[in-house]
Amino acid sequence: MRIEIKSEDRIGMSQEILTALTGLSLNIQALEVSSQLMFVHLAQTAVPFECIKQVLIQVPGVKLCKTIELLPSERRERHLRALVNRLPDAIIDIDINARVMAFNRASEQLLSKHINYKGLGSMEAGKFKGLKITKLLDIDISLPLLDKLSSQNVEIAGQSYIAEISPISEQENSLGAVISLKSVTSLGRQISILQxxxxxxxxxxxxxxxxxxxxxxxxxxxxxxxxxxxxxxxxxxxxxxxxxxxxxxxxxxxxxxxxxxxxxxxxxxxxxxxxxxxxxxxxxxxxxxxxxxxxxxxxxxxxxxxxxxxxxxxxxxxxxxxxxxxxxxxxxxxxxxxxxxxxxxxxxxxxxxxxxxxxxxxxxxxxxxxxxxxPPLRDRVEDIVLIAQHFVAIAATKMNLPEPAIDENAFQLLSSYQWPGNIRELQSVLFRGVALNDKSHISAHDIQLALAQFNQENQSLDEPLVLNNEVQDWASAQVKFEKQLLSSLYPYYPTTRKLAERLKVSHNKIAMKLRQLDIKR
CATH class of the missing domain: 3.40.50.300 (P-loop containing nucleotide triphosphate hydrolases)
Structure with a gap:
């Protein structure tokens, strides 16, 4: 029996209520007290609630007494368990000795499936508690548990899962870890969404x-x-x-x-x-x-x-x-x-x-x-107007700028240019045009300026490397030269294999240098 008691907020109130309950020889299993409220969980008793209520109402300051289904802590625990059971990923709580303490419904189903898959017969979910997790899953748990997140690949019922092990520290008033099992398929969907x-x-x-x-x-x-x-x-x-x-x-x-x-x-x-x-x-x-x-x-x-x-x-x-x-x-x-x-x-x-x-x-x-x-952009000139308007709108939104119009002369220039870099080059030119534009429209001159800047950036290597006082040592000068070399050649040899053949080095070396220098097409 669970009872809610509402009373005045005064010193000794709780003690008087407990004395009244003790006088009825009732066994109190749990007690929760807050301002003007007391919640009592009584063991099974032959004393009817009406008798208990009559005794409590006689205590000075008691205003209300009624039965309830759950104590506040029990209600919170039930809500938390329902929440955890709704999670699609399997969650397993283990203690400091890697023994199972609690688990959600997804992990219960997964563990049962794995045990059947391994031909170990069936096991009631309640019997999972107290077992070492290493006896249920082929998972590597290092004891003592380290205070850092780790993950590993685990095979469960013939399928691949990623096990994330999150240790619980002493500051959280507990010791152990929480294991989250995520299927590789669901992980792939999440990566796809991010991409x-x-x-x-x-x-x-x-x-x-x-x-x-x-x-x-x-x-x-x-x-x-x-x-x-x-x-x-x-x-x-x-x-x-x-x-x-x-x-x-x-x-x-x-x-x-x-x-x-x-x-x-x-x-x-x-x-x-x-x-x-x-x-x-x-x-x-x-x-x-x-x-x-x-x-x-x-x-x-x-x-x-x-x-x-x-x-x-x-x-x-x-x-x-x-x-x-x-x-x-x-x-x-x-x-x-x-x-x-x-x-x-x-x-x-x-x-x-x-x-x-x-x-x-x-x-x-x-x-x-x-x-x-x-098809290349030069073979579908009639689409350039639509694509240009689309990119200008995106650029203005990203830069939080008013969307400029593209005048007729600019459209003619865009349509007459050959666009060796195709749509990617068109997008870059228009983004630069929007960024540098201080008018309400983009003119042919703006497009010419953007194209000229790109052509200047993609100039050939015939121009010598200019060294100045900013170069501090041999290593920094070498890095600067490599970056200029690869940045200049990459547009003309747009794959690592082609660039490697041009420079007569290995494909792996070019790929490594491009990553180190953060050079992208």
């Missing part, structure tokens, strides 16, 4: 030209087909936007869309990003291993940008995966299977690369089951 800042559907492809209308129709048709797609087009024509539109129009749109630039990483890093690695695969490998994008994109789409930049070794591994959609993590002997749609893109002529034995012919046919062509 996609804006909605990128077919309608986000701007243009009314015949080539764009054809492209949109092909995307709509290809989205219904579960086949690999190769997107070809010059640099800056929006190949990733096409890939995202293809994914958004498909039945996989609720699953992850993950993108990987094959030209941005050295071979060994690209391999681990794509296929993942097992525990102890190499020095410095993350404890428990790490899932690759093939696992994270489960049920969704994997976009391989600049696929022509893959080394022959990785081309062979990708071909092996495309044959039966099975793969192994680095350092692992276990074969995994992934349900992903592979969409690839390149600005290079793959047939020419095949003739020079720089790209595998068999991989080309695997990737090029369906083909989309992203």
């Amino acid at each position: 996609t800042r804006d909605e990128q559907e077919i309608d986000n492809i701007i243009g009314q030209s015949a080539s764009i209308q054809l492209l949109k129709a092909q995307i709509t048709r290809f989205a219904e087909l579960e086949l690999p797609v190769l997107i070809q087009g010059e640099t800056g024509t929006g190949k990733e936007l096409i890939a995202r539109a293809l994914h958004s129009a498909s039945s996989r749109k609720q699953a992850p869309f993950l993108a990987l630039n094959c030209a941005a990483l050295p071979e060994h890093l690209l391999e681990s990003e794509l296929f993942g690695y097992a525990n102890g695969a190499f020095t410095g490998a993350k404890k428990g291993g790490k899932p690759g994008l093939l696992e994270l994109a489960e049920g969704g789409t994997l976009f391989l940008d600049e696929v022509a930049e893959m080394s022959p070794y990785l081309q062979a591994k990708l071909l092996r995966f495309l044959q039966d959609f099975k793969f192994r993590r680095l350092g692992s002997t276990k074969e995994l299977q992934a349900n992903v749609r592979v969409v690839s893109a390149t600005h290079q002529n793959l047939l020419a690369m095949i003739s020079k034995e720089k790209f595998r012919e068999d991989l080309f046919y695997r990737l090029n089951v369906l083909n989309l062509s992203s």
Whole structure:
């Protein structure tokens, strides 16, 4: 029986109420007191509530006495448990000895599934408490628990999960840790959301030209087909936007869309990003291993940008995966299977690369089951007005500036320019035009100024490096020279492999230098 007692706020009030209850020989199991309120949990008793009420009302200052379902602390605990049970991720609370203290409904279902999967029979959820977590899961818990967040890859019921271990410190009046188990699939969806800042559907492809209308129709048709797609087009024509539109129009749109630039990483890093690695695969490998994008994109789409930049070794591994959609993590002997749609893109002529034995012919046919062509901006001049207006509006919003109009002469200049950098170059020119504009409109002179500044920045290396008193030592001078060298050449050799061939160094060295110097296209 639980009772709520409302009374005056005076010294000795609580003691008088307890004395009255004790006089009835009642067993008090719990007691909570706040200003003018007392909540009492009585053990099961034969004394009826009306008798208890009559005794309490006689205590001077008692105004109200009624039965309640739960004490305030019990109500808070029930609300917290309901909240935790609604969480989709499995949450397990362990003590300082790594024994299970509490868990939510998701973890109860997951642990039961794992025990059945391992053929250990069934176990009631209540029996999980008190067991060491290492007896339930193949998880590495180091004792004593360190006071820092750690994570590792764990296999549960044949599926990969990321276990985040958050220790509880003495300052929190407890010792132990909270383990959060997140499925690799849900993690992939979260990464996909972070990668996609804006909605990128077919309608986000701007243009009314015949080539764009054809492209949109092909995307709509290809989205219904579960086949690999190769997107070809010059640099800056929006190949990733096409890939995202293809994914958004498909039945996989609720699953992850993950993108990987094959030209941005050295071979060994690209391999681990794509296929993942097992525990102890190499020095410095993350404890428990790490899932690759093939696992994270489960049920969704994997976009391989600049696929022509893959080394022959990785081309062979990708071909092996495309044959039966099975793969192994680095350092692992276990074969995994992934349900992903592979969409690839390149600005290079793959047939020419095949003739020079720089790209595998068999991989080309695997990737090029369906083909989309992203037209260059100079071949769809009629779309430049729409695209320019779109970029000016975005630039004004981002810079918190009034949106300037583009006058007719500026439109004519934009339409007559060849745009070797395509849409990406047009966007950069217009963003600079908006940023430097102090009028209500963008004129042809503003466009000419922006174009001239870009051309000046992309000048050739014939001009000597100017050294001045700002250079403090040999190392800083070398860094400055390398940055000017790579920044100047990269626009003309827009992949790490091409740039490496131009400078007669390894592809890995160029990729490393570009990352160190934060040079981006």
